[in-house]
Amino acid sequence: MTDTSALGAEVAQMYERTTALVELIWGPNLHFGYWTGPHDASGKAEAQDRLTDLMTERVPLVPGQRLLDVGCGVGHPALRFARRTGADVVGVTIAPNQVAAATAAARAEGLADRVAFDLADAAALPFPDRGFDGAWALESMPHMEDRAAVLREVARVLRPGSRLAMTDVAQCGPLEERQHRDLRERMLITALPRPELLGLVEAAGFEVEEVLDITRSTLRTTDLTRQALEGDRDGLSLRYGAETVEHLLRVLDVYDEAVTTGMEYLLITAHLPAAGARA
Numbered sequence: 001m002t003d004t005s006a007l008g009a010e011v012a013q014m015y016e017r018t019t020a021l022v023e024l025i026w027g028p029n030l031h032f033g034y035w036t037g038p039h040d041a042s043g044k045a046e047a048q049d050r051l052t053d054l055m056t057e058r059v060p061l062v063p064g065q066r067l068l069d070v071g072c073g074v075g076h077p078a079l080r081f082a083r084r085t086g087a088d089v090v091g092v093t094i095a096p097n098q099v100a101a102a103t104a105a106a107r108a109e110g111l112a113d114r115v116a117f118d119l120a121d122a123a124a125l126p127f128p129d130r131g132f133d134g135a136w137a138l139e140s141m142p143h144m145e146d147r148a149a150v151l152r153e154v155a156r157v158l159r160p161g162s163r164l165a166m167t168d169v170a171q172c173g174p175l176e177e178r179q180h181r182d183l184r185e186r187m188l189i190t191a192l193p194r195p196e197l198l199g200l201v202e203a204a205g206f207e208v209e210e211v212l213d214i215t216r217s218t219l220r221t222t223d224l225t226r227q228a229l230e231g232d233r234d235g236l237s238l239r240y241g242a243e244t245v246e247h248l249l250r251v252l253d254v255y256d257e258a259v260t261t262g263m264e265y266l267l268i269t270a271h272l273p274a275a276g277a278r279a
Contacts, residue, residue, distance in 0.1 A: 072092060164270045
């Protein structure tokens, strides 16, 4: 089942339109990087792998267990997780081209027997109850129109005691209505106040373990992306369309302004109560 909501349709169209260009700039990891400090000279790929590894550390599965990857992109974080842990992974996305690319990547790496990707709506997962041992959502939650429904579905398909790692954005300062509108219309994301966001996680049945503000550690991503777009604006416009290039540059402006005035990027870890403790 795919997402039939208005926002879901817009997000799917955005992925279909921009994935190729973003992948050219970012590589196969369609997410921000994590730098350890101002003197960290890591490139984008190394920094992106570092963020994937931070997520992996928070869902420490072993061979024979299964991870649910909510919003899997083109699959490379899932493949890295499978290689490093030996666990199986099932990724879901609402973009058909991402399912195809991720499936091809799994075959190319010889992991198709342990890593699979499905076209599915995260708010109505096509999986039975308690079929996974852990879950993560790497930069997909801000796009979810109904975070509460997604979190309830993730809780439903996890076994008692399972852990969830997720990144999300939260409002931490005075964002103007215009900024909220730009985030929604340009980036297709919403930023809830941190207490409200954590309240949704807890209302779904999770117990929050850790909340890390990694805004400053990830910001270099937008600087490097802007340099790549502006450095070959004409060539990229000819190949992918000037409208797509300008759209991505505007997205970077919207994100950087929001972070400057009142938005944070969070890494959240939570778990379901163990069997017998869950209500």
